[in-house]
Amino acid sequence: MSQDAWGLIATLARAPEAAAIRPLFAADPRRAERFTFRADGLRLDLSKTSLSDEVLDALLALAAARDLGGRRAAMASGAHINSTEDRAVLHMALRGAPGRYRDGAEDASGAVHDTLAAMRRFTERVHAEARFTDVVNIGIGGSDLGPQMVARALHRHDSPMRAHWLSNADGHAWEAMRHTLDPARTLVLVASKTFTTAETMSNAHLVRHWLRDALGEAGDRQLVALSTNEKATAAFGVPADQVFGFKDWVGGRFSLWSAVGLSVALSCGWPVFEQLLAGARAMDEHFLAAPDRENLPLLMALAEVWHVDGLGLRSRAVLPYDERLSRFPAHLQQLEMESLGKRVTVEGLPAEHGTGPVVFGEPGTNAQHSFMQLLHQGTTPVPVDFVLVARPDHGFPDSHRLLLANGLAQAEALLRGRDAAEVRAEMQAAGKSEAAIEHLLPHRLFPGDRPSTTILIPELSPFTLGQLVALYEHKVFCLGAIWDVNAFDQWGVELGKQLATAILPELSGGAAQEHDPSTTALIAELRSLWPQP
Numbered sequence: 001m002s003q004d005a006w007g008l009i010a011t012l013a014r015a016p017e018a019a020a021i022r023p024l025f026a027a028d029p030r031r032a033e034r035f036t037f038r039a040d041g042l043r044l045d046l047s048k049t050s051l052s053d054e055v056l057d058a059l060l061a062l063a064a065a066r067d068l069g070g071r072r073a074a075m076a077s078g079a080h081i082n083s084t085e086d087r088a089v090l091h092m093a094l095r096g097a098p099g100r101y102r103d104g105a106e107d108a109s110g111a112v113h114d115t116l117a118a119m120r121r122f123t124e125r126v127h128a129e130a131r132f133t134d135v136v137n138i139g140i141g142g143s144d145l146g147p148q149m150v151a152r153a154l155h156r157h158d159s160p161m162r163a164h165w166l167s168n169a170d171g172h173a174w175e176a177m178r179h180t181l182d183p184a185r186t187l188v189l190v191a192s193k194t195f196t197t198a199e200t201m202s203n204a205h206l207v208r209h210w211l212r213d214a215l216g217e218a219g220d221r222q223l224v225a226l227s228t229n230e231k232a233t234a235a236f237g238v239p240a241d242q243v244f245g246f247k248d249w250v251g252g253r254f255s256l257w258s259a260v261g262l263s264v265a266l267s268c269g270w271p272v273f274e275q276l277l278a279g280a281r282a283m284d285e286h287f288l289a290a291p292d293r294e295n296l297p298l299l300m301a302l303a304e305v306w307h308v309d310g311l312g313l314r315s316r317a318v319l320p321y322d323e324r325l326s327r328f329p330a331h332l333q334q335l336e337m338e339s340l341g342k343r344v345t346v347e348g349l350p351a352e353h354g355t356g357p358v359v360f361g362e363p364g365t366n367a368q369h370s371f372m373q374l375l376h377q378g379t380t381p382v383p384v385d386f387v388l389v390a391r392p393d394h395g396f397p398d399s400h401r402l403l404l405a406n407g408l409a410q411a412e413a414l415l416r417g418r419d420a421a422e423v424r425a426e427m428q429a430a431g432k433s434e435a436a437i438e439h440l441l442p443h444r445l446f447p448g449d450r451p452s453t454t455i456l457i458p459e460l461s462p463f464t465l466g467q468l469v470a471l472y473e474h475k476v477f478c479l480g481a482i483w484d485v486n487a488f489d490q491w492g493v494e495l496g497k498q499l500a501t502a503i504l505p506e507l508s509g510g511a512a513q514e515h516d517p518s519t520t521a522l523i524a525e526l527r528s529l530w531p532q533p
């Protein structure tokens, strides 16, 4: 059944005009309206893609053939859909009402609400005491990217605390940061689901040492752990009442809503964190209840299937036109590529279809002055997600108009392109000679018909950011279901970790191990350039 649906998509994609967008607008004056979808004030415009009614019907049939609805219900019911780790996938329970989601016999959201209450008490006490001005979050991957992205987006000049992010194993990061901090006024969060991640534990040791140097053993009172591994947090010396836990059914890249979000609550305030959860909850309810044809995460996923599998476009750019969302592309890189960068199906067979594309991005307008050249005139189209925010939170309306005009213009330019007649007329009007026109013409043409999606939110609030992030989380779920890959494991990160552990002693003078000749030579040269005792 799903083979037929894939077959139809392949047939539609082979049509000569399959990638064309402008003819679709020409044929349907209502296209913009008909391919725009909404959920609680968030607007998703898919009209600037080559999705036609026929293509969308075929994609919806594929989703049905893949039992998208049944798989979604399985996730919400706490079934162990993360089959390679034998775990449920219940990040929706982190923002659900008590009683809404179950983990076997347990009320999953109930347990979450106990932790939330403890996080709230802790946050409010820290703010009331006003002893700490700064919070350092030590973590990497999902224990850094999500909360960092959110806190950077929602922090204001009058927010309760400053936040700092220590993720890279590179000691230069801590070297640069420590001079900006007063140990007596700094709270340190060690965020790690496993509490074994090498980079995080290395940084945690550096920072604990710094606290103890300045404050003696009392420095440990300033350590807070956000982890599922209580034993390891105790062994590290974190006071038990400063450990905030979560369950193994929270994947790292989906964990910003859990205790891992404590840095958001501390730096931005508890009401901000609560509203963030409320926004995500609204998107969850939309995802669970909206019909397929109006279901925003599913529709975004279907557009991606069309681009990747139908049109062979293996990358996608994310351009938030809002400086506060500067880390949003980085968060999506992990969310999407760690989830969907898989080459075998859930059953372990070779994937028959293209899976996760390369995701990259930068905020606009900066992106326009770096990689947009390739998107406009490179040989392969790169679909773009534009994120626009209607109302700014500053008093510089001219800046905001300039920003929005650019975001809209980029999407328009990708779609309409620029043909020879237009370029020629422009150059003639500028007084160029015919020879110059002929010389420059090919360089100044834009093919157009390059797809983009525009997400418009009325303002960047904790609620709308919660909606936005959950929208992408559910899109990832849908793609995992359609491509038949486990979107919730990440075995691909293991090999490098193991090899690094083996190489480590060699860099401190240990016996040479067996490697490929290139690695052996590099280790030897490093040892001679930076000899270790």
Ligand SMILES: O=P(O)(O)OC[C@H]1O[C@](O)(CO)[C@@H](O)[C@@H]1O
Pocket: 140, 141, 142, 143, 191, 192, 193, 194, 195, 196, 197, 200, 252, 253, 338, 490, 493
């Ligand atoms: O929270 P932890 O256990 O330190 O893991 C950090 C990150 O490492 C990974 O396991 C692999 O990169 C991510 O999935 C995770 O977010």
